[in-house]
Amino acid sequence: MATRSVIPFGPQHPVLPEPIHLDLVVQDERVVEAIPQIGFIHRGLEKLVEKRDFNQFVYVAERTCGICSVGHGWGYVSATEKLLGLEMPRRVEYLRTILEELSRIHSHLLWLGLLADAFGFEALFNHCWRLRETILDIFQRTCGGRIILSIMIVGGMAHDIEDTELKAICDQLESLKCDYQQIVNTMMGDSSVKDRLCGVGVISFEDAHELSMVGPFAKGSGVEHDMRTTGYGAYGDLEHFEPIISNECDCYARCKVRCEEVYQAIDIIEELVAKMPQDGIGGKPKAKVVPEGQSHVLIEQPRGEAFYYVRGNGTKYLDRFRLRTPTSQNLGGLVKALQGVDLADVPMIILTIDPCISCTER
Secondary structure (H helix, E strand, O other): OOOEEEEEEOOOOOOOOOOOEEEEEEEOOEEEEEEEEOOOOOOOOHHHHHOOOOOOHHHHHHOOOOOOHHHHHHHHHHHHHHHHOOOOOHHHHHHHHHHHHHHHHHHHHHHHHHHHHHHOOHHHHHHHHHHHHHHHHHHHHHHOOOOOOOOEEOOEEOOOOOHHHHHHHHHHHHHHHHHHHHHHHHHHOOHHHHHHHOOOOOOOHHHHHHOOOOHHHHHOOOOOOOHHHHOOOOHHHOOOOOOOOOOOOOHHHHHHHHHHHHHHHHHHHHHHHHOOOOOOOEOOOOOOOOOOEEEEEEEEEOOEEEEEEEEEOOOOOEEEEEEEOHHHHHHHHHHHHHOOOEHHHHHHHHHHHOOOHHHHOO
16 A cells, blocks of 8 residues: 655755745655745844834845846835825836736746756756846846836835937847747747646646636636736836736646747837836935835736735834745645655646745745
8 A cells, every 4th residue: 555755845956046945745656735935034124114114124135036126116116105195207117017028037047047957958057047147137237236226215216217228238138038038938848848738737627716826826726816907016007918828727837928928028128118208207305204104005026916015103114024025925836736746746736836935925
């Protein structure tokens, strides 16, 4: 008779870049249950809101995660501006949206490179990260930093990005698109990739909806949930926007969604640059304290919906800051996806889900 045993998986693994730990209950070579354990890199960032004033905390919020730093900064300043009753110039919203879409490209290129490396395609990994350098160079040239940008402030932007620079960015993205298409065609058309991903880690539309999954993880199961459709930032000014979804519900579908989102992000950036308003970039607010009250915003990070909550108490320090990340939403789906799979498929399934433990364990 088959016996059950528990195999510890992570937080260090040769395939996975994230410090995720799972206790895998296996029967022979089949995973019966996956029990996640979190807390390895808890840093207490939310507690720092009591020791840094609402202007200083922007830099703490950005450092929640390097890959998602643009979105974390945007989410925090938007929630704080809402609490202060500030209305942003349209140029600010356009610039923030462009930076967030560049961050989406950066995140998906990094992920695609790690996926290629997991398959053993070292040359493909190098090509993906070569293209990623294009985005990091744009960040450095326009914001001063490659990972932590520190360009968003409560009340607007720390400095402007010239229109000529924005047009140059569009030219670079058009050049990048050709190389990226070759990489995607090579990766997603490879028979060994399809053998490892198609029909593996299946989550039905009903399960994805019931487990409140978000981001490409949910879109790969046909769930049309994307906060950009609410029109926050400059997304409401786009002529046409629809979430990219796939109905195959497996690992290959999730990869396909991420690959297509890069093309979509480039199109969004080009459209917004062509429509760029000229009404200024705002500045630090005159208010020295945050009024009593609370506010929240929802934005679409590269990995899905993120929730930002702030509460003021009449001083320059916020009383509370709370962040719910896409990965914390997707942990239930991760556990579901691993049930009944072969033990050898576990690393590949987790890579296609693309968890960000740094964001989750703050």
